[in-house]
Amino acid sequence: MTKKFLSLILLISLISLLAGCSFAQKETYKIKNPSLEAGFAQKLSGSFENLSYDIKFPCFNNQAIDEFLSKQITQKVRDFVSSSSNGKKELYGEYQTFLYGDGNISIQMQYLLKDTAAKTQNETAQTFVFNENKPVSASSVFKRNKIDAAIEAIKNAILSNSEYKADFLKKSDSLQNSIDSLENFVFTNDSVIFFYDKNTILPEKYGVVSVKVSKDSLQECFAGSSPKPFSGKTSGAKEAIEQGRPIIALTFDDGPMEGTTNLILDELEKHDAHATFFVCGNQAKHYPALLKRQIDLGCEIGNHTYSHPALTSLNAEKMKEQISKTNEIVSQATGVTPSLVRPPYGSINQAVKNNLKARFILWDLDTLDWKTRSTEATIKAVLDGASDGQIVLMHDIHDPTAKAAKKIIPELIDRGFYLATVSEMFEAKGYFLEEGKAYNHAN
Numbered sequence: 001m002t003k004k005f006l007s008l009i010l011l012i013s014l015i016s017l018l019a020g021c022s023f024a025q026k027e028t029y030k031i032k033n034p035s036l037e038a039g040f041a042q043k044l045s046g047s048f049e050n051l052s053y054d055i056k057f058p059c060f061n062n063q064a065i066d067e068f069l070s071k072q073i074t075q076k077v078r079d080f081v082s083s084s085s086n087g088k089k090e091l092y093g094e095y096q097t098f099l100y101g102d103g104n105i106s107i108q109m110q111y112l113l114k115d116t117a118a119k120t121q122n123e124t125a126q127t128f129v130f131n132e133n134k135p136v137s138a139s140s141v142f143k144r145n146k147i148d149a150a151i152e153a154i155k156n157a158i159l160s161n162s163e164y165k166a167d168f169l170k171k172s173d174s175l176q177n178s179i180d181s182l183e184n185f186v187f188t189n190d191s192v193i194f195f196y197d198k199n200t201i202l203p204e205k206y207g208v209v210s211v212k213v214s215k216d217s218l219q220e221c222f223a224g225s226s227p228k229p230f231s232g233k234t235s236g237a238k239e240a241i242e243q244g245r246p247i248i249a250l251t252f253d254d255g256p257m258e259g260t261t262n263l264i265l266d267e268l269e270k271h272d273a274h275a276t277f278f279v280c281g282n283q284a285k286h287y288p289a290l291l292k293r294q295i296d297l298g299c300e301i302g303n304h305t306y307s308h309p310a311l312t313s314l315n316a317e318k319m320k321e322q323i324s325k326t327n328e329i330v331s332q333a334t335g336v337t338p339s340l341v342r343p344p345y346g347s348i349n350q351a352v353k354n355n356l357k358a359r360f361i362l363w364d365l366d367t368l369d370w371k372t373r374s375t376e377a378t379i380k381a382v383l384d385g386a387s388d389g390q391i392v393l394m395h396d397i398h399d400p401t402a403k404a405a406k407k408i409i410p411e412l413i414d415r416g417f418y419l420a421t422v423s424e425m426f427e428a429k430g431y432f433l434e435e436g437k438a439y440n441h442a443n
């Protein structure tokens with residue numbers, strides 16, 4: 001174990017020393033008909049004990065993109081090296097690149113994992129999409145309330161492929177109505193190509209499956225923040241930044257609750273404003289329609305655990321259960337799986353970060369609304385403290401807070417603020433939220 005970690009540290013320091021790119025030397029695993037529209041290959045290979053890896057990935061001589069990719073590939077290798085193995089394990093990686101629009105780039109990584117002890121050969125896909133040098137994800141590109149329409153377009157594309165059709169009809173329910181089904185995608189100028197791991201939506205013999213869907217048939221599914229070639233428009237939050245307006249993310253925890261949450265949603269709807277609701281599973285399970293309303297209004301739902309324990313007091317298994325149960329409830333009700341976690345009491349440590357590998361959202365303006373239970377005090381806390389890039393903590397289960405929101409929302413807008421969800425704010429400000437990290441604000 002120690003040897004593994006020592007080698008790992010060496011590997012990581014080696015990667016950070018990589019100033020330029022080197023060309024790949026030997027061919028070990030190849031994607032069929034790769035599309036290589038930009039960049040050139042660099043390679044990361046090595047072996048420790050009975051593990052070996054050999055991964056090619058592209059380099060573009062673009063610092064922002066190259067650094068981001070290096071980090072992601074290093075993480076992939078790090079996970080592989082620290083995985084357990086009873087026999088020999090080999091990891092191979094290949095890639096293809098796609099250009100779209102005015103110099104934007106998408107990358108598909110494809111991995112082959114051979115495990116001799118388990119006698120398995122898994123093939124998986126991973127994609128990275130950059131818009132103006134910044135990574136974007138499915139949850140920012142596709143409208144949350146149009147996921148079913150996107151899945152429908154993908155199904156139609158599969159069914160129009162004579163090679164896939166018969167086999168897909170046998171397992172067509174394997175393509176779930178969730179953002180996870182859209183996770184791996186790349187852009188070309190006229191289409192979006194989605195990728196699915198081996199033996200997920202089609203039988204094993206097809207390997208990783210790619211499904212090309214015309215951009216026209218997905219038109220209604222793109223969010224305002226979709227990459228340039230699609231909309232030519234920027235998101236409301238990005239527009240606000242261009243106009244020099246401050247952005248703020250109001251967040252509400254511990255709900256949803258029938259009366260109070262609806263009051264806040266009414267006010268948000270009236271002003272076409274967004275907020276983020278960090279829900280508890282044991283509340284959320286009673287109110288599927290409320291969750292649906294939050295998503296339909298363009299708000300974001302985050303995970304605030306199932307029963308509100310301090311995550312730091314739980315073992316890894318219990319921790320994961322707290323998150324997965326709530327994800328399941330939200331995804332059942334809305335088709336959207338939360339991508340952010342707010343730890344109850346803001347209680348977080350390295351074990352929580354390592355075990356959950358989530359994107360943790362804390363706050364930098366605490367209204368103390370749960371303590372004061374005063375409409376006036378909550379209004380004052382927000383209006384006195386509001387600033388650009390801030391995450392404001394409130395609780396939508398308290399009546400005084402709901403009443404305060406009716407004043408806070410229009411007043412902030414009057415003062416020039418753009419009210420965004422947490423994800424919208426970070427995306428618009430050019431931050432990529434990383435798994436295993438905690439964020440207090442977008443500054």
Ligand code: ZN
Pocket residue numbers: 253254304308344345
């Ligand atoms: Zn809470």
